[in-house]
Amino acid sequence: MVVVVDIRLNRYSKVYNEQEPIRGTVIISSKTDLRHDGIILSMDGHVNLQLSSKTVGIFEAFYQSVKPIQLLSYQIELGKSGKLTAGITELPFEFPLRSRNNRVLYETYHGVFINVQYSLKCEVKRSFLIGTSMSKSLEFIVEYGNNSAAPSNPSLTELITPAEMKRIDFEMVSEAGSKLGVFKAHGHIDSVVCPITKPFTGEIIIEKSEYPVKSVELQLVRVETTGCAEGYAKDASEIQTIQIGEGNVCRGLPIPIFMIFPRLFSCPTVCTTNFKIEFEANVVVILTNDFFKSENFPIKITRF
Template sequence: MSLTVEIRFKRPSRIYFEGPISLVSNVIEVTKSGKIPSGQTEIPFEIPLKARGSKTLYETYHGVYVTVQYSLRCDIKRSLLAKDVTKALEFIVELKPKPAGSLTSKPVTFEIRPETLQNVRDRARIPHFIVRGHLDSDIFCLSKPLTGELTVCECERGISSIELQLVRVETCGSAEMNSREASEIQNIQIGDGDVCRGIAIPVYMIFPRLFTCVTTTAPNFKIEFELNIVIIFDNDHLVVETFPIKLTRDLIG
């Protein structure tokens, strides 16, 4: 029986760095050679999950450029004329949450209007609008949903859709040379069509397990997250407001 924990890196354009990085690699013999009787046989085993040297164990995470994977492989060695049997299985690891009160958070209030938008190419196509709202926290526990609300106060054009985008930002490499890549995890529509003005729209998103993890900063990589609020007008022009968010397992006081 072998236990392997690896951080795998996929090479983005513009930069090269080494990978995978092995955090744990243990091999144990769970039973001596001999015959296994017919029927179901259970063989208990135990492998300590401890990182090598000064390395740190991280949560299971499947990203585009960074993957943290825990896997077990069982090899059954058979007689000379019989083929060996091998079975591999990935298992999920999560950090143990700290009790409530270990982290404090604060609501994030926002107001989106044409003057607050950044990196706008064609301002002439942006109608006058005002959207106000808040996120209930700047830190979110992964076992609970992201919540808040927004209100379209004014808009001189019709609205086609209002959407939430959860984005991962993966930074790979070292302090001297790194690559920062953002990619969308999921997109949820919270407003369909020309929504009523002055009515609060709930913001609600559940975090997908494998594609999110605790916000992580390590020597070789960083995993961070952002929330985009996307407003699409009836002329197919869209505006985006981005909010950095921190994800944790700890219970927030």
């Protein structure tokens, strides 16, 4: 007997803000009558934390205490024990997207050591006498809305100073005799406080280079911190690298810095007592002798 269980949301993008209703339909297809012991639909949201393997030995007690943080949990019964007739059965549902116990619904984020995920799961229960239970899961995306509490979180507001809202100038210099030889470049970043819906922008100008330039690159790096009373572990990992200049670029020519923040792999900066999600940008100039010069910018990502 072939049975297909599917979950379809009314919103094609699967993107929701807090307080919005999540509506959809559970579709069960069966070629024959289907006996079951109940149809349950649950909605869960949680933050999964883990440590990198290099820190397990250092924080072994901490490693055991890293537990998921539950942000929301709801469950409804779509059907009582009984029988579904052959064919297609549609069961509409609606959930309120509200946190419990004053939790903040952080934005969906897929990282290396931190994951913030929200999902729906439908289970068609069946006893071992009539067959095996069937289930279907579907992830949906949560973003901060105008009425969300998270963007006005004081811990995030304290990170943003008026100076960071303005243009940030930088210089990249090395003298003769160094591995880079004579090298001089300068540029600017338009702002290190970046709305996630807008590009990260600026420019770099290479004035002098004793060795030919091989590549000019822009890197986006996530810095994830997990911790509790036993200690904290901080790990940085690359999200994406974009080449903004190829080969021995012209001297004195402005090279635009332009990067779109990738969906799911980046989110507004989060700072809590148990975990932090922060970001950095690196402007890197690689020379033909495979040495490089880089400039690092800690950035704060916001939704608005």
